[in-house]
Amino acid sequence: MNYSSSVKPVFCPGCGDFGVHAALLRALTELNIDKSSVAIVSGIGCSSSMPHLFSTYGMHSLHGRPLPVATGMRLANSKLTVIVTTGDGDAYGIGSAHLLHVARRNVDITMIVMNNQIYGLTTGQASPTSLIGAKTVSTPFGDIEEPINPLAVALSAGATYVARGFSGDPMHAAELIKNGILHKGFALIDMLSPCVTFNTLNTYDWFRKRVYKLGADHDPSNFGKAIEKAMEPEATGWEKIPIGLFYQTKRPTYEELDVTTKNGPLIETPMPSSGDVEKALEIYK
Amino acid sequence: MADIVIRIAASNGDGVESSGSLLSKIAARSGLNAYYSRGYQSVIRGGHVWSQVRISDAQIYSQGDGIDILVALNQDAIDNQSGQLNSGAFVIYDTSKANADVLKGKGYKLVGMPLIELAVENAGDPIARNVVSIGALLKILGLDIKVFEKILSEMFLRKGQAVVDNNVKAANAGYNFAGIEKAYELKGDGKARYIINGNTALAIGAYASGCKFYAAYPMTPASTIMNWFAANENRGVVFKQTEDEIAAINMTIGAATAGVRAMCGTSGGGFSLMVEGLGLAGMTETPIVVVESQRTGPSTGLPTKTEQGDMLFVMHASQGEFPRIVVAPRSVDEAFYVAADAFNLAERYQCPVIILMDLFLSESSRTVDSFDFSKVKVDRGKIATAAGSERFKRYEITPDGVSPRSIPGTQGLEFIAASDEHDEYGDLVSDVLAGLEVSVETRRKMHEKRMRKVDTMLKNENVFVPHVDTEGADYYLVCFGSTTGAALEAAERLRAAGKKVGVISFNYLMPMDKEKTKMLLAGKKLIDVECNYTGQLAYLLAANAGIDIEHKILRYDGEPITAAYITEKANEIMLKW
Numbered sequence: 001m002n003y004s005s006s007v008k009p010v011f012c013p014g015c016g017d018f019g020v021h022a023a024l025l026r027a028l029t030e031l032n033i034d035k036s037s038v039a040i041v042s043g044i045g046c047s048s049s050m051p052h053l054f055s056t057y058g059m060h061s062l063h064g065r066p067l068p069v070a071t072g073m074r075l076a077n078s079k080l081t082v083i084v085t086t087g088d089g090d091a092y093g094i095g096s097a098h099l100l101h102v103a104r105r106n107v108d109i110t111m112i113v114m115n116n117q118i119y120g121l122t123t124g125q126a127s128p129t130s131l132i133g134a135k136t137v138s139t140p141f142g143d144i145e146e147p148i149n150p151l152a153v154a155l156s157a158g159a160t161y162v163a164r165g166f167s168g169d170p171m172h173a174a175e176l177i178k179n180g181i182l183h184k185g186f187a188l189i190d191m192l193s194p195c196v197t198f199n200t201l202n203t204y205d206w207f208r209k210r211v212y213k214l215g216a217d218h219d220p221s222n223f224g225k226a227i228e229k230a231m232e233p234e235a236t237g238w239e240k241i242p243i244g245l246f247y248q249t250k251r252p253t254y255e256e257l258d259v260t261t262k263n264g265p266l267i268e269t270p271m272p273s274s275g276d277v278e279k280a281l282e283i284y285k
Numbered sequence: 286m287a288d289i290v291i292r293i294a295a296s297n298g299d300g301v302e303s304s305g306s307l308l309s310k311i312a313a314r315s316g317l318n319a320y321y322s323r324g325y326q327s328v329i330r331g332g333h334v335w336s337q338v339r340i341s342d343a344q345i346y347s348q349g350d351g352i353d354i355l356v357a358l359n360q361d362a363i364d365n366q367s368g369q370l371n372s373g374a375f376v377i378y379d380t381s382k383a384n385a386d387v388l389k390g391k392g393y394k395l396v397g398m399p400l401i402e403l404a405v406e407n408a409g410d411p412i413a414r415n416v417v418s419i420g421a422l423l424k425i426l427g428l429d430i431k432v433f434e435k436i437l438s439e440m441f442l443r444k445g446q447a448v449v450d451n452n453v454k455a456a457n458a459g460y461n462f463a464g465i466e467k468a469y470e471l472k473g474d475g476k477a478r479y480i481i482n483g484n485t486a487l488a489i490g491a492y493a494s495g496c497k498f499y500a501a502y503p504m505t506p507a508s509t510i511m512n513w514f515a516a517n518e519n520r521g522v523v524f525k526q527t528e529d530e531i532a533a534i535n536m537t538i539g540a541a542t543a544g545v546r547a548m549c550g551t552s553g554g555g556f557s558l559m560v561e562g563l564g565l566a567g568m569t570e571t572p573i574v575v576v577e578s579q580r581t582g583p584s585t586g587l588p589t590k591t592e593q594g595d596m597l598f599v600m601h602a603s604q605g606e607f608p609r610i611v612v613a614p615r616s617v618d619e620a621f622y623v624a625a626d627a628f629n630l631a632e633r634y635q636c637p638v639i640i641l642m643d644l645f646l647s648e649s650s651r652t653v654d655s656f657d658f659s660k661v662k663v664d665r666g667k668i669a670t671a672a673g674s675e676r677f678k679r680y681e682i683t684p685d686g687v688s689p690r691s692i693p694g695t696q697g698l699e700f701i702a703a704s705d706e707h708d709e710y711g712d713l714v715s716d717v718l719a720g721l722e723v724s725v726e727t728r729r730k731m732h733e734k735r736m737r738k739v740d741t742m743l744k745n746e747n748v749f750v751p752h753v754d755t756e757g758a759d760y761y762l763v764c765f766g767s768t769t770g771a772a773l774e775a776a777e778r779l780r781a782a783g784k785k786v787g788v789i790s791f792n793y794l795m796p797m798d799k800e801k802t803k804m805l806l807a808g809k810k811l812i813d814v815e816c817n818y819t820g821q822l823a824y825l826l827a828a829n830a831g832i833d834i835e836h837k838i839l840r841y842d843g844e845p846i847t848a849a850y851i852t853e854k855a856n857e858i859m860l861k862w
C-alpha cells in the first residue's frame with residue numbers, strides 16, 4: 001500500500017525530520033495497515049507538518065493539542081490506528097499536561113516526538129528539552145532551566161511503551177515505531193531529530209558521539225532499569241545517550257476498560273430508539 | 286387557581302435539596318405544575334442554603350416571587366428569609382433549632398414543630414425530619430399524602446420494608462401534627478408530569494439525537510450534564526472526564542472527526558480555555574456542540590449564582606472569523622429540543638454550535654407534560670461515502686459553502702484536516718505557498734466558502750428569528766434565554782392590570798436574520814430585560830438590526846430575575862413613556 005501523499009516535505013535540507021518521515025513510512029509499509037483506518041494527528045511546529053506527507057486520514061491540529069484530538073478519535077472509533085507526530089515544544093511544553101494523562105489512561109496511541117531541543121518553526125527559541133547553557137534567541141545568555149526528561153516523565157506517568165530513536169538511524173527508528181504501533185496501549189517514542197538550522201549545540205555530530213543502542217542485556221520489562229537508563233544522559237553529563245526500547249509492559253487500554261468502548265467501537269453502537277429515550281426519562285417522572 | 290411558593294431553608298448538608306426535589310416530584314406526580322430552584326453557596330457544609338418550590342394548578346414559567354410557606358430548619362433561615370415572606374405567609378420552624386419570636390404579631394401563621402424529635406420518634410433517625418416537614422406541607426397544600434407514601438416506598442425499597450414503614454410513619458406524623466391545617470386546595474389534573482432540570486433535559490435531548498460522546502472538566506453549573514452522561518455510560522455513550530477544558534474540546538473535535546456526534550460543556554471559565562479549540566472546529570469544519578452555562582462573572586465570580594454575561598463572549602470568542610450558531614434555550618423543555626436540533630445544525634453546516642445556558646436554567650427543575658420524540662429527527666448533513674476517480678476534495682468549494690465530509694475508515698476518501706489555511710484537498714497554503722498569487726486566491730475562496738455557510742443557514746432554516754408572544758401590544762419586553770419565563774409572567778401580570786404588554790424572546794441568537802428581526806422589532810416600544818450590566822442583547826440588536834433600545838431592566842446581583850422585579854421596573858418605565 002502506498003502511504004505517501006503528493007505533498008512534498010518543507011523541512012530545511014538536512015533536517016532530522018526527514019529521517020523520522022522515512023522511518024514512519026517504512027513502519028506503515030511493513031505493517032501494511034489499510035490506510036483508510038490510519039489517522040495521523042499532529043500539533044503545530046516544523047515536525048507537525050508530518051501528516052500532510054501521508055495519504056491517510058489525519059489532522060494537523062493546534063499547538064500542543066494532538067493528544068486530546070487523537071484520544072477523541074480512538075474513543076470514537078477503536079478500529080483506527082492513531083499516530084501522533086509532534087515536536088518537543090508541542091509535546092513537552094504547551095501540551096505537557098496531556099502527555100501525563102494519556103500515559104496514565106493508556107489510550108492506544110503511538111506518539112512520535114521529533115525532539116530537536118528547540119522551537120524550530122518559531123525560529124529557534126529554547127524548548128523544554130534544551131540543555132542548560134544552550135544559547136538560543138530566547139536564551140542569549142544560555143538556558144538556565146533544567147531540561148525535562150521525557151522518558152522518565154512518561155515512565156512515571158504510566159506509559160506502557162517507552163522508547164527513544166535517532167533520526168540518524170531511520171531503520172532502527174522504523175523498528176521502534178512499528179513495535180509502538182503493534183503495542184496495545186500508549187507508546188511514546190522520543191526521536192532525537194536535529195534541527196540543523198537553529199540548534200547549533202545538539203547537532204548530528206554531537207549525537208553521533210553520544211548515542212548508543214541499548215544492548216540485548218537491557219530488559220525492557222524491568223521498570224527500575226528503564227528509569228535508570230532514561231536518566232543516563234543526566235547521570236553522565238550528557239556523554240551517553242541510550243536509544244532503543246526502554247520499557248514495555250501490558251496493561252489494559254482505556255478503550256478496553258471503558259464500559260461502552262470495551263464492547264466495540266463507539267461509532268458502531270446503535271442510535272437510541274424513542275423507547276430508549278423514554279426509558280432514560282422515566283426516572284424523572 | 287392556587288399558586289404557592291414554598292421555601293425550605295437551612296444550612297448546607299441539612300438535606301434541603303432532597304426536600305425540594307421530593308416536594309416537586311410529589312407535585313408533578315399529582316398532576317400539578319412545579320418549578321424548583323435552589324440557592325446555595327460554594328461550600329460543601331455550612332453556609333445558608335434553600336430550596337424553592339413553586340406549585341400551581343395553572344401553567345407557570347418561572348420560580349415565583351416571595352415566600353408563601355417557609356420551612357425554617359434553623360435560626361439562620363428565619364433571620365435570612367423573613368424579608369421575602371408574602372403577607373399572611375406560613376412559617377414552619379424546627380423548635381429545637383429556631384424560634385420565630387421576631388415574626389410574632391406580623392400576621393404570619395407561625396407553627397413550631399419539634400421536627401427532629403418527631404423524626405427520631407417515628408423513623409428512629411433525625412435525618413427523617415425532612416420527611417416530617419414535607420408531610421406537614423402536604424397537609425397545608427391540600428395534597429394527597431398517598432402520592433408521597435408511594436414515592437417513599439420506591440426510594441427506600443432497597444433499604445428494606447422497615448425503613449419504608451418508618452418513613453411513611455414520619456410523613457404522617459408531620460401531616461397529622463396538631464396546628465398544621467389545610468390552607469390551600471391544590472387540585473392536580475391526574476396526569477403525572479416529568480420534573481427535570483435544564484441540564485438533564487439538555488443531556489437527554491442530546492442523547493436522543495445520537496450524541497454518543499461527552500467530554501468535560503467539572504465546573505458549576507455545567508456539571509450536571511456531565512453527571513448525566515457519566516451515570517448513563519451504559520446506554521452506549523462515552524463520557525470522558527478530562528485534565529482540563531482544552532482537552533475536553535479537542536477530544537470532542539477528535540470524536541466528531543471520527544464520525545460520532547460529540548459535545549463538551551463548561552461554564553465561562555472553562556469556555557475561555559476552549560476558545561482556541563472552537564476556532565479549530567471552525568477552520569477544520571468539524572461539527573461539534575459546546576454547552577456554556579453562564580454563572581456570575583468576571584473570573585471565578587459567584588460560582589453558584591446566575592447571570593447572562595457571556596453572550597457576546599461566546600459569539601465572538603476566537604481569532605479570525607468562521608460561522609457558528611449560538612442558541613440560548615428559553616426553558617427546560619426547550620433545552621431538550623434545542624440540544625437535539627444542535628447536532629443537526631452542526632452537521633448540516635459543519636460548524637460549532639454553542640448552547641448558551643445559565644445557572645438558573647441549568648439547575649432549576651420544572652414540570653414538563655411530555656416530550657415529543659417525533660420532533661427529534663436526525664440529519665447528518667453531507668457525508669461522502671464512495672470514492673471517485675480523483676483525489677477527494679474534503680473542502681470542495683460549493684455554492685452553499687458546505688463540502689461533503691468523509692468519515693475515517695472510508696476507503697479512498699482520506700484527507701488531512703488542518704488548522705492552517707488550506708486548499709480544497711486540505712493541503713496547506715500557509716507555508717511555502719503563502720502570499721503567492723495562487724494561494725492568495727485560494728485563501729480568499731476558502732474563507733468565502735466557509736463564511737457562505739452563514740447565508741445558507743439563514744436561507745434554509747427558519748429558527749433565526751425572535752418569537753413574539755402577543756400581537757398589537759403597546760410595549761414589548763425583549764429578552765433571551767432563561768429570562769423569558771419571568772418576562773412572560775411579568776407581561777401576563779401587567780396585562781391583567783390593564784397594560785398591553787407583550788414579550789419578544791430570542792432563543793437562536795446567532796446568526797440573526799437581520800431583516801426579519803428588524804421587521805418584528807421596528808416601530809415598537811421595547812424594554813430590554815437581561816441578567817447583565819451592559820445589556821448585551823440590546824447591543825446585539827443595535828449592531829444587527831439597527832434597533833436602539835433605550836429602556837432596560839437589568840439584573841446582575843447573581844439572583845435570577847423574577848416576574849415581580851420586571852413588573853415593578855416596567856411600571857416605572859411605562860409611567861414616563
Ligand SMILES: Cc1ncc(C[n+]2csc(CCOP(=O)(O)OP(=O)(O)O)c2C)c(N)n1
Nearest residue numbers: 044045046047063087088089090119120121
Ligand atoms: C497557542 C500557540 N502558541 C504559540 C504558537 C507558536 N508556535 C508555533 S510552533 C511553536 C513551537 C514549535 O516547537 P516544536 O513543537 O518543538 O516543533 P518544531 O518546530 O521544533 O518541530 C510555537 C511556539 C502557536 N502556534 N500556538
Ligand code: SF4
Nearest residue numbers: 012015046120195196
Ligand atoms: S527549522 Fe529546524 S526543525 Fe524546522 S525544518 Fe528546519 S531544520 Fe527542521
Ligand SMILES: [Mg+2]
Nearest residue numbers: 087088118120
Ligand atoms: Mg522542536
